[in-house]
Amino acid sequence: MLSANRKKLAALIILLLAGFVLVLWWRRVPVPGMGVILPHDTYTPKREAFWPHRGRILDRNDSVLAYTGPRYLLVLPPGGRLDSTRLNRLLGWPDSAFEYRSRDLRRRELPLQLDLTAAEYDLLRRHQSEWPRLRLRQYTARNYATHVAAPVLGYAYANAQPFLYQAQRLARGRFYRRRNGGLETYYNGLLKGTFGAYHPLLDVLNQPHGTWATDTIYHPGQDLHLSLDTELQAYAERIMRERKGYIVALEPATGEILCYVSAPTYDPATITMPGRGRERSALLLAEDMPLLNRAALQASPPGSVFKLVNAAVALQLGSITADTGFRCDQSLINCVHEHPNARNLTQALKYSCNPYFYQVLRNVVNNVPDSLAQPVDTCAQRHLNLAAWTRHVKSFGLDTLLGVDLPQERPGFIPTPAYYDKRRGRCGWTYGSIYSLSIGQGEINLTGLQMANVQAIIANRGYYYIPHFVRSVGTGGPLPRFREQHRTLVDSVHFAELIPGMVAALRRGGTAELANLDDVGISVAGKTGTVQNDEGDDHATFAGFAPAEKPKIVVAVYIENAGFGGLSAAPCAALIMEKYLRGNIAKKRKRWENWLRCGDLAGQGH
Ligand SMILES: [Zn+2]
Structure with missing residues (x-):
């Protein structure tokens, strides 16, 4: 008896459920997680996708350092020849510029690809009929509008596949791989934003009636505003150009980094630009390790x-x-x-x-x-x-x-x-x-x-x-x-x-006497260091800040094999402080810029 009753009850429940679904279908009520239960022929599922634009990277003064935008290529099929004299003339390049620029790019069975500026691309497009074998291509890519701050800017993995592939094959390259992606890697999630897709169901009048799949919310890529001062950065890189070491300058009140040099350095575009594989190999193999981000990793x-x-x-x-x-x-x-x-x-x-x-x-x-x-x-x-x-x-x-x-x-x-x-x-x-x-x-x-x-x-x-x-x-x-x-x-x-002693170090008889900025009214506080090196010349260091009474900039300098800190690292830091606080360098220190690049000031009669 009991079992018969149960069967009746189950049949009743199934009947009620079926009736409920039929009512939903009839009334077109959306059901959470299932979209709308509808007859297929009444509504059309649509998909709208939104691809976010990668955010830009800007410096302290809002100059753009990295952006995603169009890039232009000249493509010549394998074995293709062209009248390069005429091409050079058309683009206003010096004679033999085309040969020079393409010498490293020619590979058998691969088309030659050469980067062009927007103006060159435009000019060539208008004359394309005269160059039947030539192809022009435009695509979207990451562009670097600066030649400095490579270890800071870094690269997004998605854009650096050829570099990562090259690096993978070298022991030292594998060391670099996970370490020198810079801000592009660190903030990748925020820079790239999130892809959005909406899935509306539209009736014959294009009116939406719920969705047929889960939506993902679109977030545009965010811009990064850096504390880096590009002018100071370029200046600091210039001083350290022929050196090994680092310069880090920051604003003590906030911790914002004003300049960050790891020397030797390289052009930030090298890692991701097509056609620069040979430069990348050289960077990966170089003995003085330009890809090592010294101030953070050493x-x-x-x-x-x-x-x-x-x-x-x-x-x-x-x-x-x-x-x-x-x-x-x-x-x-x-x-x-x-x-x-x-x-x-x-x-x-x-x-x-x-x-x-x-x-x-x-x-x-x-x-x-x-x-x-x-x-x-x-x-x-x-x-x-x-x-x-x-x-x-x-x-x-x-x-x-x-x-x-x-x-x-x-x-x-x-x-x-x-x-x-x-x-x-x-x-x-x-x-x-x-x-x-x-x-x-x-x-x-x-x-x-x-x-x-x-x-x-x-x-x-x-x-x-x-x-x-x-x-x-x-x-x-x-x-x-x-x-x-x-x-x-x-x-x-x-x-x-501590501060009176740090100021005294830059006064007469102090270890960093040479690096004082008294003549321009800036009191510097600092300390030199000379680090013993069993394998060669000692390393020179200096760390300090200015103005001593109300510090606006802190600078730490480390120059490998430069000997006594007071004669190389300290003057180097003084130049950075003067450049940042005054915008220019007093005449008496101008000549240091060249001396610092190739040696210390000893024997230069400072
Ligand atoms: Zn002593």
């Missing part, structure tokens, strides 16, 4: 510039005061400069006295608090002291990824007690075996971005904003994390105590 010992960090931390930990004096005792560590004993921190920074800073860090590491009863376990105390040092130093954004808007950066390195325990055994190390930390040598490694950021922290008296290139995406601001203030563990009063 972490190296900072040298004496790091004395500033050690001084700030020692002041905070109470290991020294600004009035502490130490003898220039060369039995501890050698001092490259001849100078009177430093009676306080300001003089020590001015002379960059190695023995002074040896004793500063020794006070930190071997410190025994007065409150402790003797005898004390010195090994345990050393661990505690070095751990405190490490914790404070790391709060400067060191030994960590800063979070800059590039596809990859290095974290650098700051040693911890555990690091030394692992290598030398617990209690197997003393200050005597780690003292090179006091002068920024040994295991410490900083990237160029971190070098500049440390200066921003000093300029701001204790805090920083993550260095970044994009100050606004579309009409909005930068990414939210670039607006967060990061504070160090050192009080602002101790940063103020």
Whole structure:
């Protein structure tokens, strides 16, 4: 009996459902997720697609650096010959320009493709009947309106397939592949926007009646507004043209990067332009590695510039005061400069006295608090002291990824007690075996971005904003994390105590005396460094800011194999500061521009 009732109930439910669907069909009611249930012949499904335009990249002054637009090609079939003299004449090119431009592009069985400007394309199109074998082609592609800032702009993977294919075949190329995509890669999702498709059902009068498939919402590609100053960037690249190293300049109040050089460099269009495969091969194979984004991916010992960090931390930990004096005792560590004993921190920074800073860090590491009863376990105390040092130093954004808007950066390195325990055994190390930390040598490694950021922290008296290139995406601001203030563990009063010494370094008798801008009324604060290099000439560094009293620009410079920092890196930074703050270079420093390109100022009678 029961089973018969169940069957009846099931039949009733099916009947009711069928009736419901029939009513929906009749009334043409849209059903969520199913579109509208309709007879096929009444409505027509349509599809409207919207392809977003890739956003542009603009600099600080709204000059366009990269845009998607038309590109023009001259195409000549394989084996095709043409009257090149006449072509050169028509396009207003010098004699033999066509042969010169096409010499690397000729391949058997492949058509020759040569880039043209819009005007050349137009001119040739009007005369096309005279060149029967010639083809002209127009297509849409990414264009770079600048020859500078290649590691910043980078490339979108979709546009760089030939380069990525070439890179894949080389061990070093595979290293570059995932690292040098720049802003085009980092912001790819925002730049390219999202494809939109609408799926309306239209009646005979073209009136929409719901949809027949899920719509995707169209978002146009966003423009990126950079903080980069192209004029300053071009100037900085020119100074570093024949050098290896980096220059990073940023605005301390915001963390916005003003110029960013990784030298040697290349033309940003090389990576994606058709017909430049040979140049790409040369870049991939070059010994001096132009494709290595040095300021983000190369972490190296900072040298004496790091004395500033050690001084700030020692002041905070109470290991020294600004009035502490130490003898220039060369039995501890050698001092490259001849100078009177430093009676306080300001003089020590001015002379960059190695023995002074040896004793500063020794006070930190071997410190025994007065409150402790003797005898004390010195090994345990050393661990505690070095751990405190490490914790404070790391709060400067060191030994960590800063979070800059590039596809990859290095974290650098700051040693911890555990690091030394692992290598030398617990209690197997003393200050005597780690003292090179006091002068920024040994295991410490900083990237160029971190070098500049440390200066921003000093300029701001204790805090920083993550260095970044994009100050606004579309009409909005930068990414939210670039607006967060990061504070160090050192009080602002101790940063103020560093500045007189940093200013003194650029005054008479200081290590960077040469690089002062007093003649144009700009006071510079900074610190030089010379990094020992076992494989060749020492590397030169300088990091500082200007104006000292109200900093607007921070500059970090690192020049490989350039010797003493005060004679190459410091003048280089001074030129960048002067260019940014005044717009031009005073006559007396104009000649530095050439000297810096090929050597330091030693022996030039500066
Ligand atoms: Zn000394």
